Amino acid sequence: xxxxxxxxxxxxxxxxxxxxxxxxxxxxxxxxxxxxxxxxxxxxxxxxxxxxxxxxxxxxxxxxxxxxxxxxxxxxxxxxxxxxxxxxxx
Numbered sequence: 001x002x003x004x005x006x007x008x009x010x011x012x013x014x015x016x017x018x019x020x021x022x023x024x025x026x027x028x029x030x031x032x033x034x035x036x037x038x039x040x041x042x043x044x045x046x047x048x049x050x051x052x053x054x055x056x057x058x059x060x061x062x063x064x065x066x067x068x069x070x071x072x073x074x075x076x077x078x079x080x081x082x083x084x085x086x087x088x089x090x
Contacts, residue, residue: 009027010039010040011023
C-alpha cells in the first residue's frame with residue numbers, strides 16, 4: 001500500500017504495437033516542472049524505439065497451393081464468361 005505518494009504519470013495509449021495496449025511513464029520528481037510537450041515527445045520517442053513488430057508468419061505449402069488453385073479457377077471462370085458472352089453476342 002502506498003500512502004502520501006505524489007507522482008506525475010504520463011500515459012501513452014497509441015503504441016502501434018500488437019502486443020501492448022498502453023505504456024505508462026512515471027516522471028521523476030526532479031523533472032516534474034519540465035514542459036509537458038517535451039515530456040510527451042520524449043515518451044513517444046522511447047515508445048516508438050521499443051515497439052517491436054510481430055514476426056511475419058510463413059505460408060505453408062498447402063496455403064500456397066490453395067491460393068494458386070483459387071487464382072487459376074478464377075481466371076478460367078473469367079475466360080468462360082467472356083467466351084459465353086461472345087457466343088451470345090455473335
